[in-house]
Amino acid sequence: MSDKTPTWKTDFPIEATTDNYVSRREFTRFLVLVSGAAATGSGYFVIEKFAANREAYPTAVVALTSELAPGHAKLFNYPTENDPAILIHLNNGGYVAYRQRCTHLSCPVNYRQDSDQLKCPCHNGVFDAATGAVLGGPPRRPLPRIMIRVGQDRIYALGIQGS
Amino acid sequence: MRRINPIHARQEQKLQAISALMLMVMVLLLIQLWLLTLAQQEYLAEKSTLAVPTFLASVGCFLINLWLLHYVNNLDKGETKK
Ligand code: FES
Numbered sequence: 001m002s003d004k005t006p007t008w009k010t011d012f013p014i015e016a017t018t019d020n021y022v023s024r025r026e027f028t029r030f031l032v033l034v035s036g037a038a039a040t041g042s043g044y045f046v047i048e049k050f051a052a053n054r055e056a057y058p059t060a061v062v063a064l065t066s067e068l069a070p071g072h073a074k075l076f077n078y079p080t081e082n083d084p085a086i087l088i089h090l091n092n093g094g095y096v097a098y099r100q101r102c103t104h105l106s107c108p109v110n111y112r113q114d115s116d117q118l119k120c121p122c123h124n125g126v127f128d129a130a131t132g133a134v135l136g137g138p139p140r141r142p143l144p145r146i147m148i149r150v151g152q153d154r155i156y157a158l159g160i161q162g163s
Numbered sequence: 164m165r166r167i168n169p170i171h172a173r174q175e176q177k178l179q180a181i182s183a184l185m186l187m188v189m190v191l192l193l194i195q196l197w198l199l200t201l202a203q204q205e206y207l208a209e210k211s212t213l214a215v216p217t218f219l220a221s222v223g224c225f226l227i228n229l230w231l232l233h234y235v236n237n238l239d240k241g242e243t244k245k
Contacts, residue, residue: 017174021181028185028235031192032228038195039225042218045202049211103207144209160209 057159062087062097065153073111075100078146078157084108085146087155088129091116095155097146098132104139118143177238184231191224191231198224
């Protein structure tokens, strides 16, 4: 009796090998599909690159040289009204400007005159005010720098570095 | 003693072949995902020097995957072009 092939095997004569083969084959096809999606996704960044190259940044007056003493900062919006930015007159006399959005989770960063640093209140991210580099906290990327030109009595924003 | 059934042997062979192909496709896909994160990191840092190279490399991986898919499809025809 026990040597007899069970009825279910006759009714469903599917081998484990065949079953594994089919599932792996279908999974491989699916992976190729995902691979196509990944390649398309990479294409998005290329499109963005050329779109960004075409978009010219405006030249805008952001402050008067007389209104910012060393160790002070001014908030402005650049390149559009929805992009908060910060202009800093460093303690050493130089001017720098950055996007004000923290590169961690986009909280606005504040300038600290005593340490010449930009601090993010959300998770204590710290950036170097002179370079925008990360000094501490969770952010991984430096603050995007806004290129400026200091004229005789005005400071102009010219564009965003790296774009 | 079990006798080796030629149909079973063929199934075993196909299973091994598909496993190897699946592994290769997986490795290429992992490389593509890594390239994608590279491009995204650059994009978030407002840079774009790696956008084109990562895209080309990713398309290259996809083309290799398509070529491997051709072998996957041929497995069922019982013949693989050399
Ligand atoms: S948002 Fe700035 S540290 Fe998290």
